[in-house]
Amino acid sequence: MIKYVHTNHSIKKIRMRTTMKEVSEMKPKYKVIINDIKSKILSGVYRVGEQIPTESAIQEEYKVSRHTVRKAILELANEGFLRSEKGSGTYVSNQYQSKPGGNSNNKIIGVITTYISDYIFPSIIRGIEGRLNEANYSLLLASTNNDVEQEKKALEMMLSFGVDGLIVEPTKSNLYNPNIAYYLSFKEQDIPFIMINAYYEELDVPFLCLDDVQSSYLATKELISKGHTQIGLISKMDDLQGKYRMKGYIKALGEAKLRFQPEHVLSYNTETKLELYTNLKKFLNEKRDVLTAIVCYNDEVGLEVANVCRQLNISVPDKLSIIGQDNSYIAKNANIKLTTLTHPQEQMGHDAADWVIKKLQGKKDLPNETYYQPVLIEGETVKELDVQ
Numbered sequence: 011m012i013k014y015v016h017t018n019h020s021i022k023k024i025r026m027r028t029t030m031k032e033v034s035e036m037k038p039k040y041k042v043i044i045n046d047i048k049s050k051i052l053s054g055v056y057r058v059g060e061q062i063p064t065e066s067a068i069q070e071e072y073k074v075s076r077h078t079v080r081k082a083i084l085e086l087a088n089e090g091f092l093r094s095e096k097g098s099g100t101y102v103s104n105q106y107q108s109k110p111g112g113n114s115n116n117k118i119i120g121v122i123t124t125y126i127s128d129y130i131f132p133s134i135i136r137g138i139e140g141r142l143n144e145a146n147y148s149l150l151l152a153s154t155n156n157d158v159e160q161e162k163k164a165l166e167m168m169l170s171f172g173v174d175g176l177i178v179e180p181t182k183s184n185l186y187n188p189n190i191a192y193y194l195s196f197k198e199q200d201i202p203f204i205m206i207n208a209y210y211e212e213l214d215v216p217f218l219c220l221d222d223v224q225s226s227y228l229a230t231k232e233l234i235s236k237g238h239t240q241i242g243l244i245s246k247m248d249d250l251q252g253k254y255r256m257k258g259y260i261k262a263l264g265e266a267k268l269r270f271q272p273e274h275v276l277s278y279n280t281e282t283k284l285e286l287y288t289n290l291k292k293f294l295n296e297k298r299d300v301l302t303a304i305v306c307y308n309d310e311v312g313l314e315v316a317n318v319c320r321q322l323n324i325s326v327p328d329k330l331s332i333i334g335q336d337n338s339y340i341a342k343n344a345n346i347k348l349t350t351l352t353h354p355q356e357q358m359g360h361d362a363a364d365w366v367i368k369k370l371q372g373k374k375d376l377p378n379e380t381y382y383q384p385v386l387i388e389g390e391t392v393k394e395l396d397v398q
Contacts, residue, residue: 039074043082049162051091051102052169053191054198058104062092065100107172107199117147119366120173122164123206124156124181129310130338130355134206137359138177145367147174154181156249156280158188165192175366176203182280183208183250202369206362208250216365218358218380220336222251225351225384226258229305229333232349232386234266237395238303238331241274244290244315245307248279252307255335259305274301286311290318298324302331302395309334309341312348316391327393337387349389354382 037045050056063071068079083100086092090105121138125131135151142149150173152164161181168176169192176196181187187210194213196203209217226243233241243259246252256275263270276293278286294301294315306312312334319326326332326346334341336353354361365376 039072040078040082040085043068043072043074043079044085047082047086048091048170049166052166052195053189054195055191056102058102060102061099062102106170117145117174117370118150118171119147119363120150120152120168120171120176121178122152122154122161122168122176123179124154126151126153129308129340130336130353133339133355134179134359137356137361138363139359140356141360141363141367145363147363147367156181158182161187162189162192165189169195173201175201175370177362177366178203178205180205180208180210180250182248183210184253185248187212202366204362204365206358211250216376216378218354218362218365219382220251220353220358221381221383222254223258223261225335226255226305227262228258228384228386229335229351230259230262231265233303233305233331233333233392234262234268236303236331236392239266239268240301240303241268242276242293242297242301242304243274244276244278244293244304244311246279246283246311247277252277255305255307287314287318290315291321294318294324294330295322298322298329302329303392304330304332306332306334308336309338309348309350312350312391313340313344313346316344316346316348327391331393332391335384341389346391347389349392350387351384352387353384358382 047056047062056062062068065076065079065083068082069076072079083092083094087094087103090103090107092100093103093105094100119138119142121135123131123135126135139149150168150171152167154161154164158181181189190210190212193203193210193215203215205215205217207219209215209219230241241259241263243256245256245259247256260270274297276289278289282289304315306315312332315330315332316326319330324330332348334348334350337350338353341348341350361380368376
């Protein structure tokens, strides 16, 4: 995870390279207790004003000395997470939420994205940053690398820091998320937050998304209009975008009375992304005499398909047409001009920041759902077939 603290037009960055296993092995026992109790407070297991287990109960749970337990409780009290009442016990405090320096006018907005420097994310963050600067707000930025454990750490950081609002790109949004309790904690504390690119279907939260169904629908429909009937799909299935982009692909096939063929679909996820080149090579080699076109999850995948085609001597677009999605900077700067579809990118970032600012200003009737409509951008990777 990378943490950025953006204050007064400057960004402080801390890169966390240590693995979770290494952290666990290096961590003193009192630190383990501190982190566990913090997590329970921040996720709402222990609520403000509630009494935590006794020292002897904590001692028994963690198999440590009473001195270790007291050291952990003292540090948590110093950080504002706990308060001790003599003769009564130890209770959850909300002092940790106090702003550094006590300046309530300096609003801090947390931003959590799956990635920061890759693909379309610099443009999204630029849009957020620009709008926050206009309002003289500060930015606290973290990335998750699409890993739920890193998302948990990012959410804990935001809650500990006491951010005034939050913009989040969900992590593995098509799978069950174990961090839902943290989002509910934001809700309970009336900290406004909005999601971008996707959302957690378990939560009733505002979001800004590209219409991913429509994006793949338009891509597939474009290929069908050019005479293609054997159309493949490559999609990422642990994110909601992949699920909906597959839905658009299936919808377009159905409207054209073309049969959906599962063997024409290659799926991958965050963990198998490193194997995508190898899997693409096998998939395209097996389908080289079957498929005439492919709809890709995004531009990154589209360019990888083009790269594999060069390795396999499959001519693009003469033998295989390719459509990407998102109109990313990598597509704009590639050697091949990829046919793709638009993504709002910087506008989405601006709108997300604007929503949070207006919410903090007490504005009512803000939109709960916003879908941006994609537009096809013709490149040089789609060929019209001669239909006999």
